[in-house]
Amino acid sequence: MKILVVEDDKTVGDYVRRGLDEAGYHVDLVGDGDEGLRRASGRGAGYDMMVLDLRLPKLSGIDVLRTLRDRGVGLPVLVLTAQDSVDFKVQALRMGADDYVTKPFAFEELLARVEALGRRPKAIAPPTLKVNGLVLDTGSREVTRDGKPIELTPKEYAVLEYLMRHQGRVMSRTLITEYAWDYHFDPGTNIVDVVITRLRKKIDHAKEPKLIHTVRGVGYVVRA
C-alpha cells in the first residue's frame, strides 16, 4: 500500500514516514504543495492514500485538496492541521478530505486513522493478542487467562490492549494515557497506575508468571 506524505516540516515528515514504514506501508515524502499535487494527480503513481499538511509552501493544503477533487481524483486524504476549531475541520472535510488529525498528534492516532482510511486489517494488530496464557480478542473484546474469562472495565481493557499490542516494549504512562483517554486528556495524576493496580489484581493475582511489569519513572511493560 503506497502513501504520499506532503509535509514541509522535515522532522515531522521524517517521523511520519518512518512510523508508517515500520507499520508496513510504502511511503513517499514531498515537501511542498506543488510537488504533492503533481505526484498525486500523475498517472501511474499509484498512491492509495495521501497524508496532507494544510499549511504548505507554494500551494496550500486546501488548494491541493480542492484542485485534486476538481480533477476528479478520489484518492483518500488524511489532513494534518494545527487548527482544532470545528469550522476549520468542517471546511477541510467539505473540500474533500476524508479525515483529519490535529497537531501535535500521537503517532498511534495517525496510524489508527490511516488504517481506518485504508480499510484493511490492522497490520500490527492481529485479531487476537496472546502473552503466555493471557488472551485478548480485539474483535469480541474478551479477555481470558488460562481459559478463565476476566471482566474488565472499558479503560482497563484499553490499557491492557495497548500494552499487549506492544508486548515486550516499555510503554510510557503518557502514551498509555493518550491511547486510553482519546489522546487529549491530562489528568495531572498517574491515573494509569490505578488502572494497572486493578489489572494486576484481575490478571496477575496468585498467578505465575507475573505478566505486567513496572519500569520505574517511565511506565509499564507486558511480557512473559
Added chain:
Amino acid sequence: MTVWYATALILSIGVFAVVLYFSRRSATYQDLDRRIQSEADLTAGILAESYHARGVLVEKDTAGRPVLVQEVAAVLEVVPDFLLVTSRDGRLLFASPDARALTFAEFEQLNAITGPPDASARLPGRFRIEPNGPTLHYLVRPVPDAGEQFGAIFAAADTRDAELRLEQLLTTILIAFVVGVVPAIFVGRWIAGRALEPVDQMITEVREITDGRTLHRRLAVPMERDELGRLAETLNQMMARLERNFAALRRFTADASHELKTPLTVVRAGVERAITRPDVPPETLAPLEETLQEVNRMTELLDSLLTLARADEGRAELHREPVDLREIIAEAGETGELLAEHAGVGMEIRLPPEPVVVSVDRSRVRQLALNLIENAVKYTPRGGQVSVELAGSDGRGVFTVADTGIGIAPGDLPHIFDRFWRADSARTRTSERAGTGLGLAISKWIAEAHGGTIEVQSRPGRGTTFTVGLPRV
C-alpha cells in the same frame, strides 16, 4: 430626561412667579405709601394756605371742644382714607370720614399715635387695628407753615384693597402654573420622545452588533447631517476599526496556533520516536517521558487559550448532535473512579434508568464533566466522598458533582470562573501539580455556549457542589 426637563421648567416658572409676586407686592405697598404721603402733604398745604388767608383756624364747637373751622374741615372731608389733625397740645381737631366710621375703641388706637406731643417726630410705620380692623400704613408729619395751632397730621391707608389684589394675583399665578406646566410637561415628553426615538433605535442596533460575527454590519445613517447622523457615522467608523482589529486577532490566533503547534509537533515526534524504540534503556526513558508529559501540558494550555480566545470572539463552534448524557457521565465517571481510588476518595455515580438525550457537542460536554469531577477529587482530602448525579427534568439534563472537600471561601466564590484564578496554593495537595487555571473558565463557557447554566454552592470545610443544566433540544 423628561423628569429633568419638567424639573427645570417648574423651577424656572416658579422663580418667575415668586419674583413677579414679590415685585408686585412691593410696588403696591410703595404706591400706598406714596398715597398717604401725598395726602398728608396736601393737608399740610391746605392748612398752610388757609392760615395765610384767615389766620386762626381753630374754633370751639357747641360742646366747647376745639375743632377745625368749618370751611377748612369741609375741604378736608373729601380726602379719602384716615386723616387726623391734632393741635399742639395733642387734642384732635379733625378726623376724616373713614376715621369717624371707626368704633370708639378702634379710634383710640389711632389717637394713641397722634396724641403725644412729639408725635410729629415719629417715623412712618404700620400697625393693625385690633381686634378685627384693617392693617394700616401710616405716617405722621408736622405742619410747619400754619402758625402755632397745629401739632401733627396723621395720614393712614388700609391695605385691604392692596392685599385683595395681591391675593388675586397669587391665584392667577397658581392657575396659570397648573394650566401651563402640566400640558408643557406632557408636550415636552412627547417632543423629547420623538427626538430620542432615533437614538433608541441606534442603541438597539448597536446592541445587536455584539460579537465578532456581526461586526460587518453598519448602522443606517439618517439623511440629515445633524448630530444623530454624525453619531451614526462615528459609530460606524469605530465598528470598522473594531472589525479590522478582530480580523487581525483572528489571523493572529490562527497563526499563533500554527506557529506554536508545529514546533510542538516536532518536539513530540522526536520524543515519541525515541521513547518507542525497543532498545532504549530505562534511565533514558524517564526524561523522555517527562518531556512528553510537558509537551502534552503545553498542548492542553494552548488549546484552552485558543478555545477561550475564539469564545471571546463569539466564534467558538459547537458540533451539536443528540447525545445520551448517561454515556458521557458514565465515561467521565469511570475516570473519576480511577482518580478517586488514587486519591483515597470515595466515588458514587447515580444515573437515571431512562436516557437523558440532549443536543450537545459531545467532546466539549465530556471535557466539562471531566473538569468538574477531576476538581472535586483534587480538592477532597483522603477519606472524603464525591457524588456525581445525573437527572433529566422537564426540558433539561442536570448533573451535579458534589464533594465533601475543603470547600471555597465565600470571598473566592465570585472569582472561581475567572481565567487563571486559583485559590491560595494551600488548597491543593502539595504532591500534585496545579492545573492550568483555565479549567473552570472553560467549563463555564461550555455550559453557557450550549444555552445551559453552571452554578456552584460551597461551604469551607464542608464541601462544594457544582450543578450544570443543559437544555434538551
